[in-house]
Amino acid sequence: MGGRDTTLVLLDENGIRCDGRKVDEPRRIMIKAGGLKNADGSAYIEFGDNKILVGVFGPRDVHPKHMSNTDTGILRVRYHMEPFSVTERKNPAPSRREIEISKVIKEALEPAVMLDKFPRTAVDVYIEVLQADGGTRCAALSAASVALADAGIPMRDMVAACAAGKAADTIILDVNNEEDQAGQADMPIGYMPSLEKITLLQLDGILTPAEYKKCVETGIHGCKIVYELQKKALTEKYFGNGEK
Amino acid sequence: MTSTSVIDELKKSQILELLEQGKRVDGRALDEPRKLMIEINAIPKANGSARVRLGDSEVVCGVKIQPDRPFPDMGDKGIFICTAELLPFSHPSVETGPPGPDVIELARVVDRGIRESHMIDLSQLVIAKNKSVVGVFADNVVVDYDGNLFDTCAYAATAAILSSKMPKWEIKDDVPTLVEGGESNVPTTTIPVSVTMGKIGNYIIVDPNGDEWDSMDARITITTDSNGNICALQKGGTGGFTFDEVIKCGEISVKVGSKIREKLKQAKEGGQ
Numbered sequence: 403m404g405g406r407d408t409t410l411v412l413l414d415e416n417g418i419r420c421d422g423r424k425v426d427e428p429r430r431i432m433i434k435a436g437g438l439k440n441a442d443g444s445a446y447i448e449f450g451d452n453k454i455l456v457g458v459f460g461p462r463d464v465h466p467k468h469m470s471n472t473d474t475g476i477l478r479v480r481y482h483m484e485p486f487s488v489t490e491r492k493n494p495a496p497s498r499r500e501i502e503i504s505k506v507i508k509e510a511l512e513p514a515v516m517l518d519k520f521p522r523t524a525v526d527v528y529i530e531v532l533q534a535d536g537g538t539r540c541a542a543l544s545a546a547s548v549a550l551a552d553a554g555i556p557m558r559d560m561v562a563a564c565a566a567g568k569a570a571d572t573i574i575l576d577v578n579n580e581e582d583q584a585g586q587a588d589m590p591i592g593y594m595p596s597l598e599k600i601t602l603l604q605l606d607g608i609l610t611p612a613e614y615k616k617c618v619e620t621g622i623h624g625c626k627i628v629y630e631l632q633k634k635a636l637t638e639k640y641f642g643n644g645e646k
Numbered sequence: 647m648t649s650t651s652v653i654d655e656l657k658k659s660q661i662l663e664l665l666e667q668g669k670r671v672d673g674r675a676l677d678e679p680r681k682l683m684i685e686i687n688a689i690p691k692a693n694g695s696a697r698v699r700l701g702d703s704e705v706v707c708g709v710k711i712q713p714d715r716p717f718p719d720m721g722d723k724g725i726f727i728c729t730a731e732l733l734p735f736s737h738p739s740v741e742t743g744p745p746g747p748d749v750i751e752l753a754r755v756v757d758r759g760i761r762e763s764h765m766i767d768l769s770q771l772v773i774a775k776n777k778s779v780v781g782v783f784a785d786n787v788v789v790d791y792d793g794n795l796f797d798t799c800a801y802a803a804t805a806a807i808l809s810s811k812m813p814k815w816e817i818k819d820d821v822p823t824l825v826e827g828g829e830s831n832v833p834t835t836t837i838p839v840s841v842t843m844g845k846i847g848n849y850i851i852v853d854p855n856g857d858e859w860d861s862m863d864a865r866i867t868i869t870t871d872s873n874g875n876i877c878a879l880q881k882g883g884t885g886g887f888t889f890d891e892v893i894k895c896g897e898i899s900v901k902v903g904s905k906i907r908e909k910l911k912q913a914k915e916g917g918q
Binding site for chain 1: 747748750751753754758761762763764866871874875876877878879880881882883884885886887888889892893896897900
């Protein structure tokens, strides 16, 4: 999304990355459960410089009606980026990229949500990216899980997500925008830590079979860090001293 | 194609029962892809083309090569774009109109596999830096559907690119002008091969056919290059994979992919 900066040093001689992190260190992550008044459930995440808001409605009536399923509830996900979220203004109409990301996030959440308890209904997840800085799909998926839990929808587990990748011939955790643009590989992972199931997995970039294994392991490690923060966000809202 | 009906539920239980005995509905081994048939130069008016049949899924890919303006931040690189479309007669459920999420994902995964492998050396496709570059457009059309369009389209696009003849252009009076007799092969560095695997119950099957596709819990498409490295991956479907399954799928994709790569090479040589 940004221009290519050829002078950028992705990893210096001390093993420090372009934004000052170590190779296995995620960006600063802040998750807040709730926040929206009208949505049935909501969450806000700051994942490095990513700022993403998620609202959930449902289970509720399905419109259009022909989409409803008599056996199970359906999950609908819209991932959308604001025109001002990136360096160059983005056309507000949904792009092919956004449609694909909506689909992979939906498929990543579906194994976690117990939709069969709510036949003929829909659960709608609306993801709005206010500011993007690489790794939005992972941040969005992590926040969407918290928003679904906040809406009180029964879940088997939460889906935590974090990317791993390769830059300067090294496997790194949580790829930022610069590393995505100039790096060698980016692998977003969505993972249900209690059930030990990978529900989102993509890769672009070249990895040897050994690097591939290391990359999946690194990503899962990141997901476990995010998982703790997701639980903390929900605990703070429901058992903390703050609002309700 | 994804709607469940009573028939699908029956099919799924039958497919699962067979898998428990180590068998598949069409008699294949679990890690055995269907018969792959590649016919190159099927569309002589295109710069390169291929008609590929994987089992009963059939795709025609045509490659058009023409001068284009480079992307603003990529003035030193040519353009590669790969698309995929389902023709209305490929399956009764296909409707005309703008593509749905399934088709958009298909096109993007096929494009990504070829792009991320760096199959085409885009730095060799520059006519005049920042002004004019060569664009390679690989358009897939699905003619017949029987599952696993990801691999069928990927093989068609790869075979079509390998068979392409690239015209030569030079800048004259500020416009790219065709140089007669300057044709060459498209500069390629590797042959990417995608292998799509389905998960039904706890079984991983290579190249699911239409019935298996409708019964899958999840799928994974892994593209490998000629060096046996993994260069692109996409998980799909509503189920999940364990860590061990993901690693195993990586190994299968390297092994199965190397055999398919040989077929793609043979198809190219047979056509020259």
